[in-house]
Amino acid sequence: MFFNGVSGKFGFGCMRFPMKNDEIDVGQVQLMVDEFISKGFNYFDTAHGYHGELSEPTIRQCLTSRYPRSSYILTNKLSDAYFHSQEEIRPFFEKQLSICGVDYFDFYLMHAQSRRNYKQYVDCRAYETAFELKREGKVRYVGISFHDTADILEGILDDYPELDVVQLQLNYLDWEDPAIQSHACYDVCVKHGKPVIVMEPIKGGHLINLPDKARNVVDALGVSPANLALRFAASLDNVFMVISGMSSIEQMRENVSFMRDFTPLSEREITVAHGAAGLIRGENIIPCTACRYCVDGCPKKISIPDLFACLNSKRHFNNWNADFYYNNVYIKGHGKASECIKCGKCERICPQNLPVRTLLQDVAKEFEDDPMGEGNYD
Numbered sequence: 001m002f003f004n005g006v007s008g009k010f011g012f013g014c015m016r017f018p019m020k021n022d023e024i025d026v027g028q029v030q031l032m033v034d035e036f037i038s039k040g041f042n043y044f045d046t047a048h049g050y051h052g053e054l055s056e057p058t059i060r061q062c063l064t065s066r067y068p069r070s071s072y073i074l075t076n077k078l079s080d081a082y083f084h085s086q087e088e089i090r091p092f093f094e095k096q097l098s099i100c101g102v103d104y105f106d107f108y109l110m111h112a113q114s115r116r117n118y119k120q121y122v123d124c125r126a127y128e129t130a131f132e133l134k135r136e137g138k139v140r141y142v143g144i145s146f147h148d149t150a151d152i153l154e155g156i157l158d159d160y161p162e163l164d165v166v167q168l169q170l171n172y173l174d175w176e177d178p179a180i181q182s183h184a185c186y187d188v189c190v191k192h193g194k195p196v197i198v199m200e201p202i203k204g205g206h207l208i209n210l211p212d213k214a215r216n217v218v219d220a221l222g223v224s225p226a227n228l229a230l231r232f233a234a235s236l237d238n239v240f241m242v243i244s245g246m247s248s249i250e251q252m253r254e255n256v257s258f259m260r261d262f263t264p265l266s267e268r269e270i271t272v273a274h275g276a277a278g279l280i281r282g283e284n285i286i287p288c289t290a291c292r293y294c295v296d297g298c299p300k301k302i303s304i305p306d307l308f309a310c311l312n313s314k315r316h317f318n319n320w321n322a323d324f325y326y327n328n329v330y331i332k333g334h335g336k337a338s339e340c341i342k343c344g345k346c347e348r349i350c351p352q353n354l355p356v357r358t359l360l361q362d363v364a365k366e367f368e369d370d371p372m373g374e375g376n377y378d
Contacts, residue, residue, distance in 0.1 A: 003073075003106075003141065003195075003240065004140075005042070005070070005073055005106070006042070006043060006073050006240070006241070007040055007041060007042045007043070007073075008040055008041040008042070008043070008259070008260070008262075009234050009239075009240065009241060009242060009259065009262055010041050010043070010230070010234070010241075010242055010244070010255065010256070010259040010260075010262075011041070011043035011044065011045055011075075011197070011241050011242065011243040011244070012032070012033070012036050012041070012043065012044045012045065012243070012244070012246065012252075013045050013199070013243040013244055013245035013246070014044060014045060014046040014050060014051075014055045014058070014059060014245070015046075015047070015050045015051070015055065015245045015291070016245030016246065016247045016290075017029050017051060017055070017058060017247065018032075018247050018248050018249075019247075024051060024054055024058050026058060026061055026062060028248070028249060029058060029062045030061075030062045030066075031249055032246065032249050032252050033062045033063050033066075035249065035252060035253070035256070036252060036256070037067065037071070037072070039256045039260055040260060041256070041259075041260075042071060042072045042073050043072075043073045043075070043241055043243070044059065044063060044072060044073065044074050044075065045075040045197075045199075045243050046059050046074070046075070046076055046077075046100070047076060047077040047079060047111060048076070048077070048079055048082060048092075048096055048099075049079055049081065049082075049296070056076075056096065056099040056100050057099055059074070059100050059101075060099065060100055060101035064100055064101040064102055065101055069102060069103075073106040073107070074100065074102060074105055074106055074107075075105065075106060075107035075108070075109065075197075076096055076100065076105045076107075076108055076109075077108070077109045077110070077111035077145060078092070078093070078108065078109070078110055078111055078121075078126055078130065079111040079112070080111065080112070080117045080120050080121070081296075083124060083126070084120075084124070085124055086124045086125045086126070086129060088124075089124065089126055089129045090129065090133075093108075093129075093133065093138070097138070103138070104137060104138045104139060104140065105138070105139050105140070106139075106140045106141065107139075107140065107141045107142075107143060107164075107165065107197075108130055108133065108134075108139040108141070108142055108143075109142075109143045109144055109145045109165075109167055110126060110127065110130065110142075110143075110144045110145070111145055112145055112146075112147050112293075112351065113144045113145065113146050113147070113148070113152075113156060114146070114147050114148035114152065114351075115148055115152050116148075116348060116349070118152070118156065122159075127142075127160050127163075130142045131162060141164040141165060142162070142163060142164055143163055143164050143165035143166060143167060143194075143197070144156065144163060144165075144166055144167065145166075145167035145168075145197075145199065146166055146167065146168055146169075146185065147169060147351035149181050149184070149185075150181050150184035150185050150187070150188050153166070153185050153188045153189075154188050157188065157189075157192040157194065161192070163194060164194075164195075165194060165195050165196070165197055165240075166185075166189050166194045166195075166196055166197070167196070167197040167198075167199055167243075168182065168185050168186060168189070168196055168197070168198060168199065169182060169198075169199055169200040169289075169351065170182045170185075170186060170196070170198045170199075170200070170201065170233050170236075170239070171198075171200060171201050171202065171203050171207060171229055171232065171233060172207070172228075172229065172232045172273040172274060172276070172277050173203055173206065173207060173277045173280055173281070173287070174200075174203065175274070175277065176277075179352070179353040180352065180353075186236065186238065189238060190238050194238075195238060195239075195240045196236070196238050196239045196240065197239075197240070197241045197242075197243065198233040198234075198239055198241065198242040198243060199243050200289050201229055201230050201232070201233040201234075201242050201243070201244060202225075202226060202229040202230065202244065203229075203287065203289055204288065204289030204290045204291070205289075205290070206280070206285065206287060206289070207225055207226075207228075207229040207280075208225045208226055208229070209225075210225055210276070210280065211279070211280060211283045211285065213279045213282075213283075214276040214279040214280050214283075217272055217275055217276055217279065218272065218276055220272075221268070221269060221272055223258075223269070224254065226251075226254055226255060227254075227258045228265075228269060228272070228273055228276075229273075230242055230244060230255060230258070230259060231258065231259075231262065231263070231264070231265050231269070232265055232269075232270070232273050234259070234262055234264070235264035235265045235270075242259075285312050286308045286311060286312055286354070286359055287352055287354070288304075288305050288308040288309070288352060288354060289305075289351070289352060290305040290306075290309070291305075291351060292305055293349045293350065293351065294345075294346035294349060294350055294356060297345045297346070297349060298335070298345065298346060299341065299343060299345070300335035300339045300340060300341060301333075301334050301335050302334055302335040302336070302337065302339065302340060302360070303330050303331070303334040303335075304346060304356060304360070306325075306329075306330040307326065307330055307331075307337050307360070307363045307367075308359060308363065310322040310323075310325055310326045310330065310363070310367065311359075311362060311363050311366055311367075313325075314366065315366075322367075323367060326363075326367045327367070336364070336368060337360040337361070337363035337364040337367070337368065338364040338368050340357060340360045340361075340364075342357050344357065
């Protein structure tokens with residue numbers, strides 16, 4: 001699994017930049033980029049929609065305008081919201097190059113492939129267009145990021161054997177999850193000889209902020225939760241890159257400290273990881289990763305991931321400030337959970353396959369005096 005120019009097995013995900021006064025903290029991002037590169041890492045992953053379409057310009061400001069092109073690896077993606085015909089793909093791609101300040105992408109991925117959107121990519125000849133861009137030298141490797149079951153992945157790789165890589169959601173909590181199917185999807189990649197890029201190795205922070213029982217068994221190992229989660233993903237033979245979306249330089253320093261001189265998990269550590277996964281599932285925590293795909297399409301502008309975080313905090317982490325944050329932060333300028341009209345757009349796009357509408361009823365019952373009624377789903 002050799003890709004020219006890639007240094008290390010740890011990548012900088014650009015979906016969760018540090019924020020300051022509701023804006024990306026560009027100064028801290030620059031410090032993070034500098035430290036990341038100084039420690040020997042050079043892989044960066046973005047997409048046009050990340051941070052409300054501000055991730056790409058931040059990449060230009062903090063990385064591509066400050067470092068020679070040969071010193072970093074940049075991955076970008078073709079997202080279904082930005083094209084509806086083959087003719088729209090190249091102009092969008094050229095726009096991405098311009099915004100990022102580069103003349104080629106190292107990796108270009110068909111974004112969030114699933115049974116929901118795969119036909120759009122096929123009908124618009126998106127894969128064929130990406131392969132053309134590769135032949136022209138504007139893309140070095142073509143791949144997919146994937147959120148669905150193993151049988152759908154098998155079909156895509158059968159249809160397009162020319163693909164170079166697959167980006168999977170993979171972590172020890174999702175390894176045997178029947179909805180995410182990390183293990184089964186990984187095995188499909190091995191079968192087809194496709195190297196794996198890992199996204200969500202700490203599942204949006206769920207494997208950092210562990211409930212007490214799981215935290216105790218991890219602490220007994222003498223490693224941090226981040227250490228265990230990232231090394232679990234990186235220990236798999238067919239994984240060549242693990243991406244983490246880091247929101248502070250402190251997070252980066254911790255992660256780099258054990259990924260710089262990476263060692264695979266021991267048998268004991270693997271056993272503890274699987275044991276911790278069982279304990280976490282027993283807590284019935286909402287496994288939302290805060291990707292925020294659901295927020296953009298919500299007609300009531302409900303900040304769904306933040307409301308789920310409030311419910312998790314109150315029920316499972318004994319955070320009694322959750323009521324304050326619900327009522328004074330997360331519904332200010334946004335819809336309340338009880339205002340959900342049950343249109344189902346959120347569920348159709350959720351990579352975690354969450355029953356969002358039902359969960360919002362739970363949120364309303366917990367935090368609102370007049371919670372939503374049962375209603376009828378469309």
